[in-house]
Each structure stands twice: as structure tokens, then as C-alpha cells.
Amino acid sequence: RAAKLCDKLEHLDFFIRPLNIQDPEITSDNHDVNKFFASLNNITKHVQAGLTSLAHFDDVVTMAEIIAGGKKALKDNPIISFIACVFKSPLQIVDDTSEKVFAIVEAGLPLVISSSPQGGSSAPIQEAGMVAQINAEILAGITLTQLIKEGAPVLYGSVPVRARLDDLHDLYGCPEFNQYNIDCVQLARYYKIPCYSSAGVGDARVPGMQAMFEKLFTHFYMAMSGAQYIHYAFGLLDRTNCFCPLQAVLDNEQIGKIKHCLRQPKINPTEIDNTLHMVKKVMASSHRLFARHARKAMHSGDISDPYQFxxxxxxxxxxxxxxxxxxxxxxxxxxxxxxxxxxxxxNKVPGLLPGLKTT
Structure with a gap:
């Protein structure tokens, strides 16, 4: 349902499965092939996920190659990519994840090297300490990818969070979440590495004023900071514990407005000439109003519509x-x-549930 809905949301650019699979037929052996297939069979956008087990990585790649039209087609236009958290914070490399990194990089597929320390528990809560630690963890993981294969496609995956001091759960709707993430985006820009950042998460459990405040608070800041790839942005509530389809629809409208705010200004010689012509035409008229030209701009998409809801x-x-x-x-x-x-x-990929097959 999530993939199908998100395919219809025009401002969602890629899909990360927002739910953990609970089906009793799913095991560690068939988890990866089924989560990728369930997504790819219900959405036309890029699909990204982590690997539960390395054992069936080749089956996931085979599936993607069939859908893309072959090995070369998949390399030229990857319809899937992966997330790997190489470090267990603070600063402890994970053997299992490192092995997955080797396989993904050698396959030539895009990879996010992600780190998600929690300020106040697995990282310093102070901004300088948090950013220094997460930067070290991410850069070490990225260095590993380049030692495996120079030029391997990789993203700087910054997912820093802050602990609530009353229960040590993640706290997303707070200024520190923005500060940590903005710092990471700027570091990634300094290193000239595309940044996978976080926004649109909050602590609210239901759609409403708190959810919209917390989401806008991070959506706008992360987009303005220059992050190229923002996840957690659609439909998540209760600190990512819940995916709400209604919230995804509300987020889509909000993100559309933010994209409009931040799009490149349409100022060029042709536009200036057209504007001068329009001003002369209006000033030569009896009414001296730009209403007709404003309607043209609205129909062409140059200006935004009122709030959809x-x-x-x-x-x-x-x-x-x-x-x-x-x-x-x-x-x-x-x-x-x-x-x-x-x-x-x-026929080629073992372990797929028969119930996922559609006609």
C-alpha cells in the first residue's frame, strides 16, 4: 500500500520501505527479495533499502537486472540502491555490514554509507562532539568503498539524532536535530560528496498541528541547507515507528511548496525581454492591471497554487x-x-511469496 500510494505522490522522488515486514512467511532467508519485489512491483520510482542478509544479495541484483533490462541497463540507470551502516556508534566497525559493503561496491550499485549516533548516549550531545564523531564514522566507511573500487558511487549518509533525557528515546522535533544535520550537509559539500540527510520526522503520534510543525521545521531547513537526498520525509510519525498514509499525503503537499520556494529563479535574457514587453503593454492599457498575465503564469506552473486542502x-x-x-x-x-x-x-529468484504475484 505504501509503495502504491507513494507512486502517486508527485513530490516523492524515491522510495524507502517505511514498514517492517511482519508476515509469518518471511524469514531472514527470503526477507530481502520480498521487500524489494513488493516495492518494485508497486512503484515506478527508485527503490532503496538495507540488506538483511548477504546470502541473497545476488538474487536482489538479478531481480533488478530483469526489471531494468539487463546488467548494463541497471548500471546505466540503477533502479535500486542500498544503505549500509558500517559503524556501530561510537566508532566500532561492524564486520557483517562491512562484508555487505564489499558485495555492493563490487556489483557497481549506489550505496549510502550511513551513520546514526544518538547525541546523549552513543555520541556527545554537544554539537561539536556529535558532528566530529559522525563525520569520522562516515568518512571511514566512504574510504572503505573507495579502497574496494575507486570511483564507486557513494552518498554521505548523515542521520544524527538527539536523545530525550527523560527516556533516552530519539527526539526529532528539536533544534539540535537541525543543527546536527545542517552541519553534516555542509561537511559533505566541503568534501564534494552527495549528502543523504534526514528531515520530516517528528515525535507526534497522529497527523495534526504538532506533526506539521515538526515536519516543516526540518523539511525546510534540510532543503535550504543543500542536501541532495533527503529521507524520512514522507508519512512517518512517532519517531519513525509509524507510517501513516494520510500523513504522507499531507507531507507531499508541504514538500511541493518547499520545492517551489527553493527552485532556481527564472531570470534570463528571454524572461527579462518578455517582462519588459508585458510592462509596456499593461502600462499602455486603460486598466493597468497584470491579472491576465498572472493567470498565464499560474497555468504554466510559474507560480504556485493555493494550499490543496x-x-x-x-x-x-x-x-x-x-x-x-x-x-x-x-x-x-x-x-x-x-x-x-x-x-x-x-523463475530466476527463489523465495518470493506467491501472494505478491499480481496479474
């Missing part, structure tokens, strides 16, 4: 309107793989 009444109906919109999206068919592609995958 607004209401004309005094009562706040954002949740109600978003639920209606979500119902329309979910009523649309999912973008399943072609039947012949699906047959080839089931």
Missing part, C-alpha cells in the same frame, strides 16, 4: 479534505510489472 469555511477541514484526496489516489490502479517480467523474476 484549504477550506472556505471557518472550520479547519484539512484532514477531511486530505482523506478524500487520498481515497481517490488509492482507488487508482498500481503500476505493476509486466506479466512476462514477473514470470522471469519468479
Amino acid at each position: 484549504e477550506t472556505k469555511d471557518m472550520e479547519d477541514k484539512v484532514i477531511e479534505n486530505a482523506l478524500e484526496y487520498m481515497a481517490r489516489l488509492e482507488a487508482e490502479p498500481a503500476p505493476h510489472l509486466d506479466s512476462d517480467v514477473m514470470e522471469r523474476i519468479y
Whole structure:
């Protein structure tokens, strides 16, 4: 359901499975192939995930090659990528994850070297200490990838969090979360490495004012900081413990507004000439109003629309309107793989659940 819905959300650019698989038929042996297949069979966007086990990595790659159209096609346009947390904070390398890094890099597929220390427990809570530690962990992991294969595609994966001091759970809706992450983005820019950053997470358990405040608080700051690849951005509540489809729809609208705010200004010689012509035309008219030209700009997408879920009444109906919109999206068919592609995958990849096969 999450992949199908997210395929319809125009401002979501890639997909990371937001739920842990709970099906009783899923084991450590078939976990990876089923989570990738369930995603790829319901979304046309890039799919990213971690590896539960290295044993079936080759099967995941085979699946992606079949969907992409071959080994070269997958290398030219990777439809999947991976996340690996090489270090257990503080500063302890993990043998199992390191082995996965070797396999992914040797396969030539993109990889996020991720680190997620918690300020106040597994890292200093002070900004300088947190950033120094996470930077060391990420750079060590990235160095490993380049020693395996120089030029391997890799992202600087910064996921620093802060501990609540009352229960030591992660605390996302706080200024320190932004400070840690902005610092990491700037370090990645300094090293000229694309940054995988975090935003859109909060501590709220249900959609509402707290959730929107916490999400906007991080969405806007991370986007403005220059992070190229922002995860955790859609639908997550209760410190990433819950995925809410309604919240994903609300986040999509919010992120669309942020993308519009931060897009490149449309200022060039052609635009300046057109604007001068428009001003002369309006000033020569009797009404001297730019309304007609504003409508043209709206229809062309140059200016933004009003908030999608607004209401004309005094009562706040954002949740109600978003639920209606979500119902329309979910009523649309999912973008399943072609039947012949699906047959080839089931013939080549062991462990796939029969119930995931669609017609």
C-alpha cells in the first residue's frame, strides 16, 4: 500500500520501505527479495533499502537486472540502491555490514554509507562532539568503498539524532536535530560528496498541528541547507515507528511548496525581454492591471497554487479534505510489472511469496 500510494505522490522522488515486514512467511532467508519485489512491483520510482542478509544479495541484483533490462541497463540507470551502516556508534566497525559493503561496491550499485549516533548516549550531545564523531564514522566507511573500487558511487549518509533525557528515546522535533544535520550537509559539500540527510520526522503520534510543525521545521531547513537526498520525509510519525498514509499525503503537499520556494529563479535574457514587453503593454492599457498575465503564469506552473486542502469555511477541514484526496489516489490502479517480467523474476529468484504475484 505504501509503495502504491507513494507512486502517486508527485513530490516523492524515491522510495524507502517505511514498514517492517511482519508476515509469518518471511524469514531472514527470503526477507530481502520480498521487500524489494513488493516495492518494485508497486512503484515506478527508485527503490532503496538495507540488506538483511548477504546470502541473497545476488538474487536482489538479478531481480533488478530483469526489471531494468539487463546488467548494463541497471548500471546505466540503477533502479535500486542500498544503505549500509558500517559503524556501530561510537566508532566500532561492524564486520557483517562491512562484508555487505564489499558485495555492493563490487556489483557497481549506489550505496549510502550511513551513520546514526544518538547525541546523549552513543555520541556527545554537544554539537561539536556529535558532528566530529559522525563525520569520522562516515568518512571511514566512504574510504572503505573507495579502497574496494575507486570511483564507486557513494552518498554521505548523515542521520544524527538527539536523545530525550527523560527516556533516552530519539527526539526529532528539536533544534539540535537541525543543527546536527545542517552541519553534516555542509561537511559533505566541503568534501564534494552527495549528502543523504534526514528531515520530516517528528515525535507526534497522529497527523495534526504538532506533526506539521515538526515536519516543516526540518523539511525546510534540510532543503535550504543543500542536501541532495533527503529521507524520512514522507508519512512517518512517532519517531519513525509509524507510517501513516494520510500523513504522507499531507507531507507531499508541504514538500511541493518547499520545492517551489527553493527552485532556481527564472531570470534570463528571454524572461527579462518578455517582462519588459508585458510592462509596456499593461502600462499602455486603460486598466493597468497584470491579472491576465498572472493567470498565464499560474497555468504554466510559474507560480504556485493555493494550499490543496484549504477550506472556505471557518472550520479547519484539512484532514477531511486530505482523506478524500487520498481515497481517490488509492482507488487508482498500481503500476505493476509486466506479466512476462514477473514470470522471469519468479523463475530466476527463489523465495518470493506467491501472494505478491499480481496479474
